[in-house]
Amino acid sequence: MNARDPLLPVQPDEATALAEFAARTWDEEIVPALVDYIAIPAKSPMFDADWANNGYIERVIRDAAAWVESKKVAGLTLEVIRLEGRTPVIFFEVPATKAGSTDTICLYGHLDKQPEFNGWRNDLGPWTPKYERGLLYGRGGADDGYAVYASLTAIMALDKMGIPRPRCVGIIESCEESGSFDLPAYIDALKPRLGNVSLVVCLDSGAGNYDQLWLTTSLRGMVSGTLKVEILTEGVHSGDSSGLVPSSFRILRQVLDRLEDSKTGRLLPESFHCEIPADRIEQSRATAQILGDEVWKRFPWACGADGGSTLPTTTDPLQALLNRTWKPTLSVTGADGFPEMKNAGNVLRPYTAFKLSLRLPPLIDGNEAAATLKTLLEDNAPYNAKVTFAADGRVGAQGATGWNAPSLSPWLEDALNGASQAHFGAPCGYIGQGGTIPLMSMLQQSFPAAQMMVCGVLGPKSNAHGPNEFLHVPYGKKLTAAVAQVMAACA
Numbered sequence: 001m002n003a004r005d006p007l008l009p010v011q012p013d014e015a016t017a018l019a020e021f022a023a024r025t026w027d028e029e030i031v032p033a034l035v036d037y038i039a040i041p042a043k044s045p046m047f048d049a050d051w052a053n054n055g056y057i058e059r060v061i062r063d064a065a066a067w068v069e070s071k072k073v074a075g076l077t078l079e080v081i082r083l084e085g086r087t088p089v090i091f092f093e094v095p096a097t098k099a100g101s102t103d104t105i106c107l108y109g110h111l112d113k114q115p116e117f118n119g120w121r122n123d124l125g126p127w128t129p130k131y132e133r134g135l136l137y138g139r140g141g142a143d144d145g146y147a148v149y150a151s152l153t154a155i156m157a158l159d160k161m162g163i164p165r166p167r168c169v170g171i172i173e174s175c176e177e178s179g180s181f182d183l184p185a186y187i188d189a190l191k192p193r194l195g196n197v198s199l200v201v202c203l204d205s206g207a208g209n210y211d212q213l214w215l216t217t218s219l220r221g222m223v224s225g226t227l228k229v230e231i232l233t234e235g236v237h238s239g240d241s242s243g244l245v246p247s248s249f250r251i252l253r254q255v256l257d258r259l260e261d262s263k264t265g266r267l268l269p270e271s272f273h274c275e276i277p278a279d280r281i282e283q284s285r286a287t288a289q290i291l292g293d294e295v296w297k298r299f300p301w302a303c304g305a306d307g308g309s310t311l312p313t314t315t316d317p318l319q320a321l322l323n324r325t326w327k328p329t330l331s332v333t334g335a336d337g338f339p340e341m342k343n344a345g346n347v348l349r350p351y352t353a354f355k356l357s358l359r360l361p362p363l364i365d366g367n368e369a370a371a372t373l374k375t376l377l378e379d380n381a382p383y384n385a386k387v388t389f390a391a392d393g394r395v396g397a398q399g400a401t402g403w404n405a406p407s408l409s410p411w412l413e414d415a416l417n418g419a420s421q422a423h424f425g426a427p428c429g430y431i432g433q434g435g436t437i438p439l440m441s442m443l444q445q446s447f448p449a450a451q452m453m454v455c456g457v458l459g460p461k462s463n464a465h466g467p468n469e470f471l472h473v474p475y476g477k478k479l480t481a482a483v484a485q486v487m488a489a490c491a
Helices: 012-038 056-070 141-161 183-194 248-257 278-291 317-326 366-378 410-424 438-446 473-490
Strands: 077-081 089-094 104-110 130-132 135-137 167-173 197-202 214-219 221-230 329-336 351-360 386-391 429-433 451-454 470-472
Touching: 012 056, 012 135, 012 141, 012 410, 012 473, 056 077, 056 089, 056 141, 056 167, 077 183, 089 141, 089 183, 104 141, 104 438, 141 167, 141 470, 141 473, 167 183, 183 438, 197 438, 197 473, 214 278, 214 451, 221 248, 221 329, 221 366, 248 351, 278 317, 278 429, 317 429, 351 366, 366 386, 410 451, 410 473, 438 451, 451 473, 470 473
Parallel strands: 104 167, 104 197, 197 451, 214 429
Antiparallel strands: 077 089, 089 167, 130 135, 135 470, 221 351, 221 386, 329 351
């Protein structure tokens, strides 16, 4: 063996051993565990109001906890914490193997899932896992049921190689897809036990490609909820009423026009916008050079009117990256008040309801945005219609605030690049994400000095939340080894 380089926390031969351990554990233990996990419809409380009685969340929590405890990691303790009326949280801790270390690494993931959605390939389904050509299909494996298994595997890999690391704690929740409205209470309860958190590792994010390690630099916030317009108490004959009774759908369109320019998609209230930091623009420019047109070509575009594909809002890679990470955007994700087409007779409907998903720039306060949105939509209703907007979540937590990563410490920047080179053969990439992880803002406020390693397996076409969602297992293996190497550098 070559002489040990004291400047490298992980030697080249050790990096190889970490990769081999991670790959073997994924093949022998993690993939089988995720096959079982995917088969359980553990939908988040927002999508399963009777989650406590149905028992699916309880089952995935118990399965993951049992897997962690079965590994017999030296000094590991685990507790399933339950606060009254809230979804459970797994909390585990493993003592440091680095002599004299007072730091703590906090590892995060979640086990609740999005609902089924339609459009799955005929041989696939949300709760019917299928593993083919390195891709594990099914709901929740990549977003992000794998996190608890990969986190402990990274710890085990370091311990097996005798590579020192700090104390590690894990927080695995089951309310993330509902906006993590249960999590603040758990963070408050656990804060005395978390210790001096110097690094947060969150495995609930994405990747620009599968060719290098990607660090998430920002996350958007979100307000979601139901906008409902009521004009009648029951449906009436459209021939008798149309022209006199205003359409609830037309009123809803008018109300949405207060929020969004339908021609451009720009959100009209300036309070929903923020200035993009200069360093994020420069990082996005570098990422645009790496990814090029794949930034927008990776989506499953339909066939357009002229036979070509439908078009994005922009084909400029830099602008595309900024649009999906630093610009507010409205999506309608569901509708109510409409009969199925086959049952749609000549009846003017009494109401129209849309499920809205408003993504917010990282620096906009989610709760303030929720209050602003409610006032904007409800005030001065056309025709004095009954217009209501009910935000998801609970009182005081009806919007999720986004997150802008703190500046990288030199040690973390070096560790990320070293781990990416060792396990992918390319430098670390930096990318903002359009999704929301409420925990990051919470932990940033609780531990302002902590560094953040936010990453994940949701790369091109992985399609989290949609049909044919998959986990790219080869990338998951490399990511696990890279996380272990960064954890060693933290020591």
